Amino acid sequence: MFILIDKQRDTNYIYQQIYRGIKENILKGKLKANEKLPSKRSLAEELNVSINSVSFGYEQLLAEGYIYTIERKGYFVENITEFIQQENLFKDKLPEDLREEPVSRDGWLSLSHMASDLSIFPFKEWIKCQEKAIESYKRELSEIAYSQGPFAVRDTICRLIALSRGVNCEPEQIVIGAGTQLLVGQLMELISNDSVIAVENPGYARFYQLLKKMNFDVHPVSLDDQGIKMNEIESKKANVVFVTPSHQFPTGKIMPISRRIELLNWTTKDDNRYIVEDDYDSEFKYETDNISSLQSLDRNHRVIYMGTFSKTVLPGLRISYMVLPPNLLRKYRDYYAAFMQYSNSLMLFTLHYFIETGEYAKHVKRMNHQYETRRKLLIAEIKRRFRDEIQIEDVPAGLHFLAHFKTEKSYQEIEERAVQIKLEIYSIRRFLLKKNDNRENRISLVLGFANLKEESITEAVERLYDVFYK
Amino acid sequence: MFILIDKQRDTNYIYQQIYRGIKENILKGKLKANEKLPSKRSLAEELNVSINSVSFGYEQLLAEGYIYTIERKGYFVENITEFIQQENLFKDKLPEDLREEPVSRDGWLSLSHMASDLSIFPFKEWIKCQEKAIESYKRELSEIAYSQGPFAVRDTICRLIALSRGVNCEPEQIVIGAGTQLLVGQLMELISNDSVIAVENPGYARFYQLLKKMNFDVHPVSLDDQGIKMNEIESKKANVVFVTPSHQFPTGKIMPISRRIELLNWTTKDDNRYIVEDDYDSEFKYETDNISSLQSLDRNHRVIYMGTFSKTVLPGLRISYMVLPPNLLRKYRDYYAAFMQYSNSLMLFTLHYFIETGEYAKHVKRMNHQYETRRKLLIAEIKRRFRDEIQIEDVPAGLHFLAHFKTEKSYQEIEERAVQIKLEIYSIRRFLLKKNDNRENRISLVLGFANLKEESITEAVERLYDVFYK
Numbered sequence: 002m003f004i005l006i007d008k009q010r011d012t013n014y015i016y017q018q019i020y021r022g023i024k025e026n027i028l029k030g031k032l033k034a035n036e037k038l039p040s041k042r043s044l045a046e047e048l049n050v051s052i053n054s055v056s057f058g059y060e061q062l063l064a065e066g067y068i069y070t071i072e073r074k075g076y077f078v079e080n081i082t083e084f085i086q087q088e089n090l091f092k093d094k095l096p097e098d099l100r101e102e103p104v105s106r107d108g109w110l111s112l113s114h115m116a117s118d119l120s121i122f123p124f125k126e127w128i129k130c131q132e133k134a135i136e137s138y139k140r141e142l143s144e145i146a147y148s149q150g151p152f153a154v155r156d157t158i159c160r161l162i163a164l165s166r167g168v169n170c171e172p173e174q175i176v177i178g179a180g181t182q183l184l185v186g187q188l189m190e191l192i193s194n195d196s197v198i199a200v201e202n203p204g205y206a207r208f209y210q211l212l213k214k215m216n217f218d219v220h221p222v223s224l225d226d227q228g229i230k231m232n233e234i235e236s237k238k239a240n241v242v243f244v245t246p247s248h249q250f251p252t253g254k255i256m257p258i259s260r261r262i263e264l265l266n267w268t269t270k271d272d273n274r275y276i277v278e279d280d281y282d283s284e285f286k287y288e289t290d291n292i293s294s295l296q297s298l299d300r301n302h303r304v305i306y307m308g309t310f311s312k313t314v315l316p317g318l319r320i321s322y323m324v325l326p327p328n329l330l331r332k333y334r335d336y337y338a339a340f341m342q343y344s345n346s347l348m349l350f351t352l353h354y355f356i357e358t359g360e361y362a363k364h365v366k367r368m369n370h371q372y373e374t375r376r377k378l379l380i381a382e383i384k385r386r387f388r389d390e391i392q393i394e395d396v397p398a399g400l401h402f403l404a405h406f407k408t409e410k411s412y413q414e415i416e417e418r419a420v421q422i423k424l425e426i427y428s429i430r431r432f433l434l435k436k437n438d439n440r441e442n443r444i445s446l447v448l449g450f451a452n453l454k455e456e457s458i459t460e461a462v463e464r465l466y467d468v469f470y471k
Numbered sequence: 472m473f474i475l476i477d478k479q480r481d482t483n484y485i486y487q488q489i490y491r492g493i494k495e496n497i498l499k500g501k502l503k504a505n506e507k508l509p510s511k512r513s514l515a516e517e518l519n520v521s522i523n524s525v526s527f528g529y530e531q532l533l534a535e536g537y538i539y540t541i542e543r544k545g546y547f548v549e550n551i552t553e554f555i556q557q558e559n560l561f562k563d564k565l566p567e568d569l570r571e572e573p574v575s576r577d578g579w580l581s582l583s584h585m586a587s588d589l590s591i592f593p594f595k596e597w598i599k600c601q602e603k604a605i606e607s608y609k610r611e612l613s614e615i616a617y618s619q620g621p622f623a624v625r626d627t628i629c630r631l632i633a634l635s636r637g638v639n640c641e642p643e644q645i646v647i648g649a650g651t652q653l654l655v656g657q658l659m660e661l662i663s664n665d666s667v668i669a670v671e672n673p674g675y676a677r678f679y680q681l682l683k684k685m686n687f688d689v690h691p692v693s694l695d696d697q698g699i700k701m702n703e704i705e706s707k708k709a710n711v712v713f714v715t716p717s718h719q720f721p722t723g724k725i726m727p728i729s730r731r732i733e734l735l736n737w738t739t740k741d742d743n744r745y746i747v748e749d750d751y752d753s754e755f756k757y758e759t760d761n762i763s764s765l766q767s768l769d770r771n772h773r774v775i776y777m778g779t780f781s782k783t784v785l786p787g788l789r790i791s792y793m794v795l796p797p798n799l800l801r802k803y804r805d806y807y808a809a810f811m812q813y814s815n816s817l818m819l820f821t822l823h824y825f826i827e828t829g830e831y832a833k834h835v836k837r838m839n840h841q842y843e844t845r846r847k848l849l850i851a852e853i854k855r856r857f858r859d860e861i862q863i864e865d866v867p868a869g870l871h872f873l874a875h876f877k878t879e880k881s882y883q884e885i886e887e888r889a890v891q892i893k894l895e896i897y898s899i900r901r902f903l904l905k906k907n908d909n910r911e912n913r914i915s916l917v918l919g920f921a922n923l924k925e926e927s928i929t930e931a932v933e934r935l936y937d938v939f940y941k
Contacts, residue, residue: 017760055757065760066697081729085736088769095641096797099804106610119613124605128598135594140576143922145588145786152571171565179649179813207809227536257536259551266555287536289527290487300556316615317647317816318695327566336567339677343649345815346787355690430768452613 015050027067027078034080034360038068079290082142109342110461111425112451114251114401117316121367126360141350149333150177150322154349157356158322166283167297168306170324173282176333177366179319179343179359181307182207182278187340188305188323189215192241193273201229203432205250205279208243223433224252225258231267240273242332246295247283248399251432251447255396268303275329276304280362284365287373287397302326310352312400312451315367318376320352372400375450375458382462383448390469401449403429408444408469415444415468424464442468476518485520489528491795497537497548504550508538508622543722580931581895584721584871584919587786591837596830597821611820616812619803621648622794624823629791631826637767638754638776640794646803649789649813651749651777652677657810658775659685659795662711662800663743669709671699672904675720675749678713691904694722701737711745712737717753718869721902721917723867731765745799748914752782756836757843757867772796780822782870782921783835790814790822825827830844842870845920845928851920852932860939871919873899878914878939885914887937894934914939 004022006015023221026032038044041059045052059076062068068076135142149155155172157388164170170471178184185208194217202221205329212219222233222242229244242264246256268274278295286292296306325333355361380393383404394403412430420427429445430436453461474492476485496502505896511529515522529546532538538546544895605612611621619625623641628732632638648654655678664687670679672691682689692703692712699714713735716726738744744826756762766776779791809890825831850863853874864873882900889896899915900906 017637022583023750061759064725066725066729081728082732082736084732084768085739093644096801099643099797099800101643103622111615117613119609128601131598131601139589142785143587144583145585145781152573173569173571179815180811182811183813207811210809210910235758255534255536257549259536259549262552262554264553269555289531292535296556311615315612315817317812317819319813319815327569330569341650341652341677341679342787343653343789345649345789345818347785348815348818349787393668422723 003047006050016054016061017028019048019050020043020061021064024056024065024067028084029082034078036078037074038078040075046301051264073252079264094325102438104192109423109425109458110464111452112446112448112450112461113427113452113464115316116449116452117312118214118371118452118454120454121260121364122315123360123364126358127355130354130358130360132379133354134347137348146349147440148337148340148342149175150342150344151346151349151353154353155322158354161356161361162294162306162308162324165289165291165309166280166306167293168305168324169297169299173305174324174327174330175322176278176325177320177322177342177344177349179310179321179345180282181310181321181323181345182211183248184307184321185211185277186215187333188277188329189217189327190336191351192275193209195441196241196273196365197239198241198243199229199234199237199300200243200434201245201249202434203251204243205281206432206434208279208435222389224249224254224423226254227312228254228256229248229264231260231263234267234414240271241275241277242267242278243279243297245279245281245325247280247292248285250279250281251401251429252403253394253396253399254402255292255398260300262273265296265299265301270302274303276302278306279305280308282399284306284313285369285399286373287369287376289397296324302328305329306470313361313368314352316346318348318352320348358457372451375453375455376402378455378458379453381449381464382458386462386466387469402448402450403445405445406469407442409442410444410469412444417471418468419464422464422467424461424468426465426468450455472719474518476520484937486524486531487523488636489518490519491515491532492658493528493532494535496553497551500553502548504548506548508546508548510545520699560852568786570813576914579893579895580927580934581922582789582916582918582920582931582935583895583897583922584917585844586919586922587782587784588841588922588924589785589836589840590924591834592785593830593834596828597825600824600828600830601817601821603824608820612816615812616816616819618807618812619645620812620814621823622818624819625792627823627826631831632764632776632778634776635761636750637763637792638781639760639767639769640776644794644797644800645792646795646812647790648794649791649815649880650781651751651791651793652681653781654777654791655681655815656749657797657803657807658706658747658795659687660806661746661799666711667705667707667744668711668713668854669710670713670904671708671715672721673721674713674904675715675751676902676904678905687804694719694724696724696795698724698726699730699734701730701733704737710743711747713747713749714765715751715933716748717762718748718750718755718866720751721871722873723864723866723869723871725762725868728763731768734765735769735771735773737802738769739771744773747777748774749777751779752869753778754783755839755842755869757839759847759867766794772798775799775855783831783838784825788818790818817914842921843867845923845925846872848925848928849918849923849932851921851930853935856932856936857939868919871917873915874918875913875915876939877911877912880914880939882914888941889934892937894931894938896916896935896938 006018009036041052041055070076151443155175159172189304198212198219199222202223220237220462224227224240282295296304312320392405412428427447476488477638511522511525515525539549540546564604625645629642668687668689671693672693688708692699699830750764766774776794860877862875899919
């Protein structure tokens with residue numbers, strides 16, 4: 002036997018040395034198939050180690066199939082195929098183009114519409130709610146959740162959106178998921194795949210891309226001053242329409258009642274017509290009251306309502322939900338019987354208590370107050386600095402607004418300069434689902450203010466000015 | 472104006488009464504399009520309320536598009552299409568077949584392979600790790616995570632699986648996701664859709680169904696005593712093989728080294744061949760050491776390794792991961808650039824500290840100890856009670872084992888009786904991807920012991936005996 006034992010290591014290690022030594026000898030072909038191994042006792046004597054060490058080593062080799070045993074005859078080497086190793090192009094090193102560089106965000110200011118400010122998030126209360134969840138829902142936490150999500154959580158969400166959004170539903174109709182994108186994917190499996198889909202343009206590019214990847218016939222439809230154009234929906238022969246009536250993404254417009262009624266009336270003209278209402282940030286409404294959801298007006302079960310807690314709780318929370326009309330719910334139950342719930346169940350039950358104890362409402366109120374102030378300050382500061390070079394679509398809602406800047410520069414120049422001076426901005430280019438290049442010497446940005454502290458607003462606007470005019 | 476104001480309510484409510492009163496008059500057609508509304512002052516006088524109340528009411532109607540305003544002329548009713556309401560089949564009540572009945576689990580005992588025992592989960596340490604995560608990763612938590620998951624967490628997972636599973640990788644190759652099912656879905660988008668897939672039979676039905684839904688040509692391949700049959704893989708002309716080498720699901724067999732080498736050699740014969748290694752419960756290994764992953768032997772970048780924290784931390788944690796070979800990683804980055812991370816980021820950073828502080832390793836060790844005891848007791852108790860009527864596939868690994876019972880009863884009879892006497896069991900029927908009915912008077916059950924307390928084992932076995940022989 003060609004095993005070297007290093008006694009300096011601890012005893013535990015000795016059996017591993019025996020295991021490895023024999024394993025290598027087998028793989029290298031030095032020990033042949035069906036060759037008999039020495040008895041435990043004789044190997045222990047030969048190596049001057051304990052029989053236990055040899056025994057553990059043999060057991061491990063046996064468990065992994067390197068050797069086999071015949072009762073009262075001993076241990077034998079398995080017949081193992083020779084290993085083919087191809088010429089290895091990568092030599093186990095990751096190719097350079099796949100390396101990730103750590104990105105430092107120090108010194109950056111963000112005008113992103115996607116971020117949140119966690120400095121006012123009540124983490125203490127959140128942890129308390131989590132402790133309650135652990136105490137009260139231990140059995141539920143030890144099992145895999147039902148695909149639609151735990152009933153108690155759906156019940157809570159149901160009551161919340163009935164109150165705050167006028168949504169008409171039962172807990173049974175709610176499907177919880179780890180993000181609206183995932184839910185849209187699930188929903189669209191239930192809808193005939195020869196459907197024609199209309200989406201708002203400009204609009205939410207992720208849904209557009211997802212629908213295209215799912216091989217749907219998707220059409221970007223332009224907006225007039227009331228929202229998505231009815232005549233284009235008709236001319237494209239669409240039967241499913243995706244809209245953001247509470248706060249059009251990204252233009253910020255609120256869909257007036259007349260367009261809402263036109264859309265709902267449109268659904269009644271064919272059995273396969275649906276509206277997907279993406280209510281992504283409706284919790285943020287300044288100056289006036291919240292406007293009820295489109296779903297609240299629907300008496301024909303044609304609206305699928307979608308909401309999320311990413312904007313109000315944490316961006317990485319991954320708890321969204323959709324409300325299915327009864328006929329789609331029936332299809333969902335058929336199709337997704339074996340599916341998993343993808344939201345973290347500890348976070349789901351935590352959210353449940355966060356809402357039940359009133360902490361959620363308090364937090365939303367606090368955020369509304371804070372974001373309203375920031376929004377006003379940011380708009381005032383931009384107007385002061387840019388004067389006539391700017392036009393702002395000033396709708397007091399949501400976490401972003403659209404602003405148009407007079408400039409000779411291109412989108413690319415603007416975006417590159419912003420990176421140079423560490424200002425995170427998103428231009429409307431990202432949301433134009435059909436590109437058009439005659440932009441009459443203006444650039445439109447989607448400006449978010451949720452993660453911009455009051456004391457940084459002046460500096461952020463200064464950088465913004467720099468981006469355009471330096 | 473036909474508005475009735477109830478002064479008994481608080482002032483806040485008065486503006487809402489004005490808003491609702493006018494809104495209803497418009498929707499019912501009592502106020503006509505372009506009709507002028509009374510001035511704020513005159514309406515306030517008429518209703519004997521404050522001008523502010525009228526003003527708020529008008530603003531809300533304006534925001535929602537019920538009325539419009541012309542400067543210095545006043546407020547006018549919008550031209551709103553009439554609402555079409557179809558005859559409503561459901562009358563807003565949920566149809567009976569869609570109702571969910573609350574299911575009580577009181578008095579049940581579980582032999583499920585899917586559950587966990589949370590009574591030994593160190594929730595206190597988990598919460599502490601969460602507090603650290605909140606403190607140290609506030610910025611990351613306020614942003615949407617990178618589609619592969621935060622680098623710090625991937626780095627931690629990378630070091631963990633290098634150590635415990637011999638997995639050969641860099642953090643860049645790890646993709647975190649909210650479940651292996653979701654990750655399989657993502658992975659298979661990167662693999663040519665004319666691929667032929669081989670899956671183990673019996674095997675994990677969820678993957679099989681998912682692959683069929685994705686329209687892949689999937690073939691259940693039977694097992695010999697070493698695992699998935701090589702000649703069937705060849706005869707089906709498969710180019711992607713799904714396996715569970717550490718602990719075959721559900722038979723529990725450990726794939727010996729020779730079959731591992733045969734599988735790896737098989738991949739080298741064509742450029743499009745891959746093995747998906749689902750290492751779903753490899754952390755649980757009794758009597759011998761852990762067996763390194765199949766990926767650890769792969770020098771040709773053909774194995775996609777998949778792991779999960781559902782079994783070791785919480786079933787509803789929804790944190791899984793896959794390790795992509797460089798060429799698939801490149802495709803992933805192209806395809807999923809705009810994709811979201813679906814795992815909860817607070818839980819991800821909590822897990823990061825849970826591993827880094829050593830709590831994870833401690834917990835896995837504690838669970839191994841506990842589960843080993845339960846496994847031994849359950850097997851002993853079953854053997855004692857059933858004597859010759861039972862054969863157990865006794866592989867000291869994982870959280871379940873396969874047991875065959877001599878009986879004249881059918882699977883359906885067994886399953887119905889189990890529900891009657893509140894015993895949760897899963898039969899192999901669920902995992903037979905191709906049904907065969909000549910089961911020679913025996914029934915095979917997948918028996919899990921993770922959520923069965925020691926003191927309940929005798930009772931659970933008594934019920935099991937009842938299921939078969941009463």
